[in-house]
Amino acid sequence: MQKIGLKTAEIEKKTHLDFFNIAISVDCVIFGYENKKLKVLLIKSDLKEFEGLWSLLGDLVRPDEDMEEAPYRVLRERTGLQNVFLEQVHTFGRLNRHPSGRVITTAYYSLVDTKSHAIQLTENELHWHNINDIEKLAFDHKLILNTCLNRLREQVMEHPIVFNLLSEKFSLRELQDLYEAILGVELDRRNFRKRIMLKNWLVDLNEMEEDVPHRPGKLYKLRSQLKKNNRPNVDRLMSL
Amino acid sequence: MQKIGLKTAEIEKKTHLDFFNIAISVDCVIFGYENKKLKVLLIKSDLKEFEGLWSLLGDLVRPDEDMEEAPYRVLRERTGLQNVFLEQVHTFGRLNRHPSGRVITTAYYSLVDTKSHAIQLTENELHWHNINDIEKLAFDHKLILNTCLNRLREQVMEHPIVFNLLSEKFSLRELQDLYEAILGVELDRRNFRKRIMLKNWLVDLNEMEEDVPHRPGKLYKLRSQLKKNNRPNVDRLMSL
DNA sequence: GCAAAAGTGTTTCACATACACCCATGC
């Protein structure tokens, strides 16, 4: 330790640099759905401080990319997925939230189809975890996860987004199971169907489920106008 | 310009520093209410690039403060206001959104009582502007303002927050005028009263308006349990 | 024929909306 009062140029410089030495990262809460369970994609933390704990996928924002681009890059680099649904949720900037320095992070949530062949879990440090089985995560990632899950729950009945978690064709029962997994409640089948049909989100494909050990249900898909990609349209907002 | 290939240590260092040289700021959309108009507090931009334009109040996040603290500090330093309502809305990180370097900014909106004696517009560069009269702002602040205004409009019927814009005692007519100013629509008086009473947010003070040139209205105040301060309770979220 | 899930309709309640008249006060 250096004594106080001996403020060298080196220290002066360090102090000054410190002021600008806040790094910014993005963290992605990547939701998936399988076996009637809502899942989240996590990676083993590589930090000694969090040995054995799982963490969200994230990375520092690069100096030459728009911040909105960073979570798309993270998903592309880590899972191979492109054109996914992503939405910014909240920015977390508690002092000491990161053990190796001052890092402020912006959280995004993503909805992906786990059956997509594009998804590469090759690194083998990536795993899907049941939302309900998650106890402790590295950093403040449990808080981030909870915040994103709450946001997802708020959005799900208002906007046609859950379809990003399903294959293109699905039955109403599958859709209802998905809503139940997200919201964590049971829903009445008749009321659910009425409500979902009223929104006019679905197209009846005039096809039936196959290879099910019971009466097959009708198949639907999302109305194609609603499949807009999610990247924010800045021009539109500017003109408001 | 230096030729490529001649990468000096100086350049190496600069490149490396660049990577971490993203500054983070907070910008506050401070809403007020006066003369039946929703207002926002703006400051004359001191940047040559934005000469003559107004901008939001903001500042860099300090290396030794929680990010959530920064907007409270900005309000305290610039207006003298404390214990205000503040809510984080969105983080904006477009490349080149700031002319003097890479700055990512987190936007907060605040609701303050313009009649509060604490508020100091002393610097005289601060002025309240009617929301509807704002055309162009410095940086991407028009986008930030629109985003915050949309968020405010989403929140007002769900949460008892608009009371931060009013004095402690108010009549239902004042409250309705305020809602109309925020939402930009006219409301039916009878239906508005029923709806607001149903929420059980108000306490009848058994007092009447005074010095009004017409039949005085009853005065109400916000139920005191709802006057919770707005600072996020991290512990509660962590335990979810 | 049986197990398993698909499909469907009615009633009730809460809340949103549309709408018009009398009342209390200051001047």
Added chain:
DNA sequence: GCATGGGTGTATGTGAAACACTTTTGC
């Protein structure tokens, strides 16, 4: 007494919620 806004009730429509029986298929 008149101008100004305060205060109130009813009828109608829409969506949410509760609730049970018949149908179709694979086995």
